Each structure stands twice: as C-alpha cells, then as structure tokens.
Amino acid sequence: MNSDASEPALIGVDWGTSSLRAFLISKDGQILDGISSPQGIMQVPGKNYETVLDRLIGHWLAQTDLPVLASGMITSRNGWIETTYARMPLDAGGLASALVPHDIASGTRIHFVTGASIEHAGRPDVMRGEETQIIGASALALSDGTFVMPGTHSKWVQVSNGQIMDFSTYMTGEIFAALKEHTILGTLMEDDEFNSEAFKAGVTVAMEDKADLLHNLFHVRTLPLMGKIPKTAAADYMSGLLIGTEVAAATDNASTIGTITLVGRSDLSDRYEIALQTANIESRRAPDDIVAKGHFKIACAAGLIG
Amino acid sequence: MNSDASEPALIGVDWGTSSLRAFLISKDGQILDGISSPQGIMQVPGKNYETVLDRLIGHWLAQTDLPVLASGMITSRNGWIETTYARMPLDAGGLASALVPHDIASGTRIHFVTGASIEHAGRPDVMRGEETQIIGASALALSDGTFVMPGTHSKWVQVSNGQIMDFSTYMTGEIFAALKEHTILGTLMEDDEFNSEAFKAGVTVAMEDKADLLHNLFHVRTLPLMGKIPKTAAADYMSGLLIGTEVAAATDNASTIGTITLVGRSDLSDRYEIALQTANIESRRAPDDIVAKGHFKIACAAGLIG
Numbered sequence: 173m174n175s176d177a178s179e180p181a182l183i184g185v186d187w188g189t190s191s192l193r194a195f196l197i198s199k200d201g202q203i204l205d206g207i208s209s210p211q212g213i214m215q216v217p218g219k220n221y222e223t224v225l226d227r228l229i230g231h232w233l234a235q236t237d238l239p240v241l242a243s244g245m246i247t248s249r250n251g252w253i254e255t256t257y258a259r260m261p262l263d264a265g266g267l268a269s270a271l272v273p274h275d276i277a278s279g280t281r282i283h284f285v286t287g288a289s290i291e292h293a294g295r296p297d298v299m300r301g302e303e304t305q306i307i308g309a310s311a312l313a314l315s316d317g318t319f320v321m322p323g324t325h326s327k328w329v330q331v332s333n334g335q336i337m338d339f340s341t342y343m344t345g346e347i348f349a350a351l352k353e354h355t356i357l358g359t360l361m362e363d364d365e366f367n368s369e370a371f372k373a374g375v376t377v378a379m380e381d382k383a384d385l386l387h388n389l390f391h392v393r394t395l396p397l398m399g400k401i402p403k404t405a406a407a408d409y410m411s412g413l414l415i416g417t418e419v420a421a422a423t424d425n426a427s428t429i430g431t432i433t434l435v436g437r438s439d440l441s442d443r444y445e446i447a448l449q450t451a452n453i454e455s456r457r458a459p460d461d462i463v464a465k466g467h468f469k470i471a472c473a474a475g476l477i478g
Numbered sequence: 479m480n481s482d483a484s485e486p487a488l489i490g491v492d493w494g495t496s497s498l499r500a501f502l503i504s505k506d507g508q509i510l511d512g513i514s515s516p517q518g519i520m521q522v523p524g525k526n527y528e529t530v531l532d533r534l535i536g537h538w539l540a541q542t543d544l545p546v547l548a549s550g551m552i553t554s555r556n557g558w559i560e561t562t563y564a565r566m567p568l569d570a571g572g573l574a575s576a577l578v579p580h581d582i583a584s585g586t587r588i589h590f591v592t593g594a595s596i597e598h599a600g601r602p603d604v605m606r607g608e609e610t611q612i613i614g615a616s617a618l619a620l621s622d623g624t625f626v627m628p629g630t631h632s633k634w635v636q637v638s639n640g641q642i643m644d645f646s647t648y649m650t651g652e653i654f655a656a657l658k659e660h661t662i663l664g665t666l667m668e669d670d671e672f673n674s675e676a677f678k679a680g681v682t683v684a685m686e687d688k689a690d691l692l693h694n695l696f697h698v699r700t701l702p703l704m705g706k707i708p709k710t711a712a713a714d715y716m717s718g719l720l721i722g723t724e725v726a727a728a729t730d731n732a733s734t735i736g737t738i739t740l741v742g743r744s745d746l747s748d749r750y751e752i753a754l755q756t757a758n759i760e761s762r763r764a765p766d767d768i769v770a771k772g773h774f775k776i777a778c779a780a781g782l783i784g
Contacts, residue, residue: 249703289704295683296700325696342692343661350660355652377601382689384727386648386720390631394602397555398595414692421690 180204181477183229183238184467185282187221187246188212188301189324194229195464196238199477201311203464205232213251221252222276233280239476241467243285244301247272257289257298261335264307264466268473285470290338297341301463302327305435308466309458310334319433319458320422320448322440324349328422342418345440348411357389357410360396362403370405371443374412375419375450382420388413415447429453436460486510487783489535489544490773491588493527493552494518494607495630500535501770502544505783507617509770511538519557527558528582539586545782547773549591550607553578563595563604567641570613570772574779591776596644603647607769608633611741614772615764616640625739625764626728626754628746630655634728648724651746654717663695663716666702668709676711677749680718681725681756688726694719721753735759742766 177200184195190212196205211224225240232238247255255272272284287300302321306329309319319329324345330338352358377388392410395401401409423429431454434441441457448455471477483506490501496518502511517530538544553561561578578590593606608627612635615625625635630651636644658664683694698716701707707715729735737760740747747763754761777783 294706295694295697296704296706297696298700298703340693341696343663343695344692346661347657347692347695350656351653354656354660355649357649383723383730385691386650386653386724387646387727388601389649389653390603390647391601394604397604398602400600400602417689418692421693424689 178202178204180232180236180238182468182471183232183240184464184471185225185229185240185242185244185246186301186304186463186467187242187244187251189214189245192224192228193461193463195461195467196229196232197464197468201465201468203461206461206464213245213248219252221246225276225282226278233278237280239471240280240282241271241285241471241476242282243304243463243467247284247286248300253284255284255286257287258303260288260290261332261337262288262303263335264310264469264473267303267307267470271470271474283471283474283476285467288336288339292340297339299327299329299339299341302329302339303336304466304470305460305463306331306336306466307334307469308462308464309433309435311465311469312458312462317430317433319435320444320455321435322438322444323436326418326444340422342422344414344418348414351389351392351410352407357392357406360393360403361406363407364404366439367405367408368446370401370408371412371446372450373401374409374414375416375447376412378413378416379420379451382417382424385413385417411443412447415443416450419444419447419451419453423451423453431456433458435462484508484510486538486542486544488774488777489538489546490770490777491531491535491546491548491550491552492607492610492769492773493548493550493557495520495551498530498534499767499769501767501773502535502538503770503774507771507774509767512767512770519551519554525558527552531582531588532584539584543586545777546586546588547577547591547777547782548588549610549769549773553590553592554606559590561590561592563593564609566594566596567638567643568594568609569641570616570775570779573609573613573776574781577776577780589777589780589782591773594642594645598646603645605633605635605645605647608635608645609642610772610776611766611769612637612642612772613640613775614768614770615739615741617771617775618764618768623736623739625741626750626761627741628744628750629742632724632750646728648728650720650724654720657695657698657716658713663698663712666699666709667712669713670710672745673711673714674752676707676714677718677752678756679707680715680720681722681753682718684719684722685726685757688723688730691719691723717749718753721749722756725750725753725757725759729757729759737762739764741768
C-alpha cells in the first residue's frame with residue numbers, strides 16, 4: 173500500500189511572525205490534517221523553535237519519517253535560519269533549488285523555503301512566505317494575473333504561467349494599527365460592528381484624492397468631532413481611506429489589470445473585496461491554505477515526494 | 479507718560495497642547511518681555527489653568543491691569559473654555575468680534591481667541607492658534623499667498639489681503655512619530671545628526687511617486703536591511719518621504735503657488751524649506767513669534783488697547 177496516493181508524504185509549515193500553521197500532506201497533494209498555533213516567531217521564548225515544532229508535529233513524525241518544508245518569517249533575521257532571497261522570475265523549480273536543509277536533533281531534516289526579493293529603481297522589496305502561497309495558487313488553476321495578499325504588510329504580486337514576475341509591499345495594515353493605537357485619531361473611535369458605508373466612504377475619498385492621504389486622515393478626527401459621522405464609524409472610515417489609497421496606488425498604472433485573485437478568507441480580505449468593487453475591479457478568492465499546495469509543489473520539484 | 483507707545487498695553491498668550499508662550503506687548507505692538515513654559519494644556523494636572531497663568535504672568539499683571547488675549551488649543555474641548563469655530567474668510571476684525579471673555583478670580587478678564595474651521599466637500603478642517611499667527615503675519619507685510627506652518631499637524635493656509643481664505647491640515651508630524659515609535663520601521667533606525675542627503679532622497683521619491691506612500695514607506699525598512707543606506711539615515715529618509723508627500727499633495731493643483739511663507743525657525747521648518755526647494759518652490763521665513771503680533775492686531779480691532 174506504500175504507493176497509495178492518500179498516504180502522508182510531506183509536512184508543510186507556514187511559520188509567520190504572529191502564528192504558525194502546519195499541514196500533513198498526502199502523496200497527491202491533499203491536506204490530511206492541519207494544526208495552527210499562535211506561536212509565531214516573535215512568540216517563541218529563547219528562539220527554541222525545535223521544541224515548539226516537536227510538540228506541534230511530533231505525532232506526525234513519530235509514525236513515519238517525512239520531509240518537512242518550512243516557509244515564512246522563520247527564515248528571516250529574527251527567525252531560526254536566515255536565508256538569502258531568491259530573485260524574479262521565480263517558480264516552484266527555482267524555490268526547490270534554493271531550499272536550505274537543516275537537520276534537527278531528532279534526525280528530521282527541515283527544508284527551509286527562502287524568501288523572494290526584487291528591486292524597483294534601486295529600492296528593494298521582500299517577501300517571506302507569500303512566494304510559497306503563490307506557487308500553491310498555481311496548483312489551483314490560478315496561475316496568472318495579479319494576486320493581492322492582505323495583511324500587516326499586504327503584497328500585490330504579478331504572476332505569469334505560474335511564475336512570480338514582480339511584487340510590491342504596502343504597509344497598510346501596520347499603519348492602520350499604529351494610527352489607531354498611537355495617534356489622536358484613535359481617541360474618538362468607538363468599537364462596533366463593521367460599518368460598510370463608512371468603509372466605502374473612506375475608499376471613495378481615497379480614490380478621488382489618492383495623493384492626499386496625510387490630509388484626508390485628519391478627517392478621521394474632524395468628522396466625528398463635528399458630529400458628521402458617529403464615533404463608531406471612525407475606524408472603518410480610516411480603514412477605507414488606507415485600503416482605498418493602497419488599491420488606487422497599486423492599480424494606477426495598470427489599465428488592463430483584469431480579475432484580481434484575493435488570497436485569504438479573512439475579514440480583512442472582505443474589506444479588500446469591497447474596495448476593489450468600488451474601484452470597478454473584478455476579484456475572485458483563493459483559499460488561504462494554498463500555502464500547503466505550495467509546499468507540495470516545491471517538494472515535488474525538489475524530488476522530496478517518494 | 480501714559481501715552482508712551484512703549485509702555486505695556488496687552489498680554490498675549492499662545493497656549494498649545496504641549497507648550498505655552500506669553501508675551502508682554504507694548505501700545506505700538508512691540509514685544510517687551512516673553513516667557514515660555516512646557517505647561518501645555520495636556521500638562522496641567524486637574525486643568526488648573528488659572529494657577530498656571532497666575533504663576534507665569536502674575537508679575538506682569540501686578541504692575542498694571544492689562545487685557546489678556548489667549549489663543550491656541552486652550553479653547554478646545556480638552557482645554558479651559560471651549561469656543562466655537564469662526565468661518566472663512568476671516569481677518570482681525572472677525573476674530574475680534576468672536577472673542578470670548580472670561581473673568582478669573584483675580585479680576586483679570588481673559589479674552590479667548592476662537593479657532594477657525596472650513597469644509598471641503600463636507601469634510602471639516604479646523605485650526606486653533608494658527609489663525610492668530612496668520613493675522614500677525616499680516617502685520618509684517620506678509621499679507622498674501624500660501625503660509626505653511628510645520629508641526630504635529632501642519633497647516634497650509636491661503637491668505638489674501640490679510641484675510642484667511644482657506645486652509646488644510648496634514649497629519650505628517652504625528653504620523654512620523656507613530657511610525658518611528660510604533661511600527662517595524664523604527665526598529666532599524668539609529669539616531670544621528672540630520673542627514674540632508676537621505677532626507678532629500680525621500681522627498682524626491684515622494685514627489686515622483688506621490689500616491690504611493692504606503693508602499694514607499696516599506697523601503698524605510700528594506701533599504702537599511704539590504705545595506706543600501708546606513709541605519710542612521712533611515713529616520714531622515716522617512717521624514718523626507720512624509721514631508722515630500724505633503725508638499726506634493728498640497729501644491730498639486732496650484733500651478734501659480736508663488737512664494738510660500740514658512741512660519742517658524744525650528745529644525746522642522748528647515749526640513750520644509752529643503753523639501754520646497756526640491757519642488758522648485760520659493761519660500762521665505764516668518765518668525766514664529768508673529769503670534770504676538772496677531773494678539774496685538776486682534777486686540778486693536780476689539781478696542782482693547784487703550
């Protein structure tokens with residue numbers, strides 16, 4: 173039965189800054205089991221990554237010796253093993269040939285997927301983890317066009333025939349949090365359910381006035397101060413201003429942008445979907461567990477699947 | 479000798495969020511004496527403003543009974559007396575007729591100068607204190623054109639014949655502080671002397687790419703991460719990106735902007751001067767004690783100068 177396509181063949185680990193997900197993957201690339209943990213790389217005291225990994229996936233490894241692929245911020249300067257960045261264009265074969273093996277005490281070999289970098293006019297951009305998700309998307313017949321990956325640092329990625337050609341990072345998510353928590357804009361905000369009208373109003377202003385973010389943000393204070401919007405709408409209006417500014421900038425020089433593939437099923441992705449609709453841009457959704465498909469494709473390209 | 483133009487006739491108080499300045503002003507509008515204090519409205523425990531004022535200017539009031547004019551955030555919701563906003567266009571006479579008198583225990587009457595507001599497309603903008611500075615500038619033959627007032631929330635003010643016609647606020651200074659202190663961008667920064675080359679490089683990128691701030695800010699991390707700029711240059715590069723974005727947005731629709739009057743002699747004003755030079759916009763400087771001239775002009779218009 174060792175040729176059974178449904179038997180375990182790979183463990184994929186997506187280890188980011190604030191969380192970790194691991195997948196038990198079959199010979200034919202299906203997810204057999206999955207776990208998630210809040211132990212992102214910044215939440216591992218003493219950088220004792222091996223102990224964390226053993227506790228989380230040790231039961232999978234105990235049954236049989238499986239290759240482990242790990243992607244994400246775990247390969248950054250603040251992670252476990254710092255790897256160099258691969259350059260564009262980049263596909264599963266390119267990432268497979270750049271894998272960095274590391275044997276841990278238990279004898280298991282971890283293959284680290286390196287991140288990717290590109291330069292525009294001498295200014296570097298980097299990703300770690302998203303490249304593996306994009307490679308996974310190409311296993312789902314989502315192999316072309318623009319991918320948008322919302323998050324703390326959102327990524328806009330250009331893909332052609334399953335190859336990553338170009339990408340740009342937007343600091344939108346982290347800037348939203350800093351403005352809400354650490355400027356006067358947060359002081360008039362009151363939490364409530366998502367207010368889609370306030371969000372859309374922010375998006376619309378940002379798209380009309382796309383270079384004027386530093387001014388438009390001041391209205392996040394004056395609108396509730398003057399009673400023009402409720403305090404419960406202020407955070408969503410600001411979110412709309414920021415995501416709208418991102419969408420306007422990222423699509424500015426792209427008259428033929430086509431359908432955008434939004435990665436993820438989070439509340440944040442829902443906001444991007446609304447912003448793209450407001451900009452008259454079509455979008456579709458890719459599941460956020462495409463990272464496991466990416467681990468599988470890279471492992472296949474590296475000859476690690478028996 | 480009571481008609482001597484050089485005898486005290488007015489006390490002007492500029493009471494902001496983080497500091498207070500007071501001026502003893504003569505009958506002919508000259509500054510006879512001045513004090514400054516870090517006791518801005520947020521640094522007065524129990525809002526005991528009267529005690530603070532008495533300690534700081536009591537010795538001026540002890541000699542003779544002088545009218546006191548107070549401007550700035552002291553009239554905001556978080557201050558002493560909340561006043562409504564005056565509307566545009568606005569000159570010394572308009573501010574004089576909107577003064578809000580308040581008698582304190584010692585018998586002294588304080589005349590509060592109200593702030594100003596305007597709306598663009600239903601979105602309000604507000605100032606408190608800057609209107610008095612602008613009125614003061616018109617006493618210095620600086621009565622027309624665009625005024626830029628750098629600060630936590632910088633103001634761009636349109637003035638015509640000594641009347642304030644329009645203005646816009648940019649949150650540049652507060653956003654710089656939030657990004658430096660509370661995002662990943664601060665983690666690679668090292669303090670050093672002002673690096674004008676790094677600042678200009680940020681300004682130039684912002685002006686070429688003026689809608690792309692949320693992306694360009696990511697380079698504040700990647701440039702030092704990749705060794706392309708020293709860590710000591712990162713903060714000034716970010717400052718250049720932000721101030722450059724502000725200048726680009728504020729001057730975008732103004733083909734005939736003319737010479738800009740920069741208010742203040744601070745390090746921050748020096749940065750704006752460099753940014754304006756980079757944008758090929760001429761500028762001149764107004765001293766930041768023009769606020770005392772504003773107090774004087776408003777007091778004259780209100781008939782308070784004997």
